[in-house]
Amino acid sequence: MAAVAAVRVSGRRLGLNTVASRAFWGRVRKEEKEVEAEKVIHQEKNESSLICPPPRSRSYHPPEDIQSYLESRVREIFGPSLPDNWQQTSLKDNRLKYHLLAQLAAELGHAVPNSQLYLMRSAEDVLNFYSTPVKDASKFDELCAAELPPNLKINWEQ
Numbered sequence: 001m002a003a004v005a006a007v008r009v010s011g012r013r014l015g016l017n018t019v020a021s022r023a024f025w026g027r028v029r030k031e032e033k034e035v036e037a038e039k040v041i042h043q044e045k046n047e048s049s050l051i052c053p054p055p056r057s058r059s060y061h062p063p064e065d066i067q068s069y070l071e072s073r074v075r076e077i078f079g080p081s082l083p084d085n086w087q088q089t090s091l092k093d094n095r096l097k098y099h100l101l102a103q104l105a106a107e108l109g110h111a112v113p114n115s116q117l118y119l120m121r122s123a124e125d126v127l128n129f130y131s132t133p134v135k136d137a138s139k140f141d142e143l144c145a146a147e148l149p150p151n152l153k154i155n156w157e158q
Contacts, residue, residue, distance in 0.1 A: 061133050063108075066130055070127050077100050078100075091123070091125075100126065112129060
């Protein structure tokens with residue numbers, strides 16, 4: 001930087017006109033940009049390319065004993081402060097709510113979406129969520145698999 005400042009000062013002393021000084025400094029800036037671009041290209045070549053993982057299946061089939069399973073997890077996390085009816089357990093404490101939902105998501109492989117977290121106010125709400133099966137098929141796939149009237153046919157273009 002000190003060398004650049006010295007060249008600028010000497011350029012003014014030598015009486016370089018504006019056009020000549022712009023041409024000189026423009027060339028220096030272009031060279032700096034080329035060096036930066038080469039560094040970026042070199043870094044990109046060194047990084048391993050990311051491979052897109054296969055899409056995860058969104059289907060979920062609740063276990064047969066989901067109620068007893070959830071009851072045991074609620075009793076484990078909330079401890080002795082549970083009401084007589086464990087389904088009425090409030091999830092107002094965000095720390096306990098997080099521990100419960102994170103543990104269930106890890107063990108069952110089905111997490112509560114962010115858009116529905118505010119709906120989880122009690123253990124009963126969590127039970128209703130985890131008791132509902134989720135299909136991994138679109139409405140179009142369901143239409144193709146359904147028995148259609150003879151005058152209606154769906155053809156997929158590929």
